[in-house]
Amino acid sequence: MIDLHLHTTASDGSLSPSELVVQARAAGLSIFSITDHDTTAGCDAARAAAVAAGLELVPGIEISAVADGRDVHMLGYFIDTASAGLSEFLLRQRRDRLRRVHEIGERLAALGAPVDIAPIAADAARGRSVGRPQIADALITAGHVASRDEAFDRFLGAGGPAFVPRRGAGPEEVIALIHDAGGLASLAHPGVSRRDDLLPALVAAGLDALEARHSDHDPATEARYRVQARDLGILVTGGSDFHGAGAGHRASAIGQVTLPREDFDALLTFHAAR
Secondary structure (H helix, E strand, O other): EEEEOOOOOOOOOOOHHHHHHHHHHHHHOOOOEEEEEEOOHHHHHHHHHHHOOEEEEEEEEEEEEEEEOEEEEEEEOOOOOHHHHHHHHHHHHHHHHHHHHHHHHHHHHOOOOOOOOOHHHHHHHHHOOOOOHHHHHHHHOOOOOOOOHHHHHHHHOOOOOOOOOOOOOOOHHHHHHHHHOOOEEEEHHHHHHHHHHHHHHHHHHOOOOOEEEEEOOHHHHHHHHHHHHHOOOOEEEEEEEEOOOHHHHOOOOOOOOOOOOHHHHHHHHHHHHH
């Protein structure tokens, strides 16, 4: 089985890279990708464990781009995680994530729901990619909400009273960055982001694939994006978007949503030909 969308403690997952490898093997995966937000640390840390477990690890990442003030998540696969250009960009991304965390913390305090930002800042100093999920956990710890979903619904979601818009690169720039690092670029969970209006421009900028298979896509949504991918002349990716326990709607099991082998082979063939 193949799962190309997994997260670790390097960003907002609950399992360490080595723990994720153990669970991936137990779930029956043969090929997987760690796609942490704005960092390749989890992927790099899992390499040796993946080899020891007899699994194929596809170097991956999920980069947060911005279009019209809204997040657009771009997945990168088969990337060179040592790429200097990619590393410099991701460092800037993580610094801006911390800036955003502090601003959200200030808004929460003004709303009468203060949280302790210090542990999140400490995680960032150790290289973790931090963001709203960690603030959601801090809201739970402080007793303001009972779950991550409630945190986003009441405070942190787009339009919420503590929401701070992201600043950063557009998706076209991120596509170019992924290509420069030797990878393929896929638009993450399009049925969630609902930015189909961007697709023509993204394809013109070199978008390689759509994440048609995803834990938040029902069969009709997957079918619709498979048709769109075919019509646009691009490929299909997919995975569970596993984050782990306590991750709200992202608590899907590893391997719960997998990519058919023929779709993965198409990605391999296309990447080899570039």
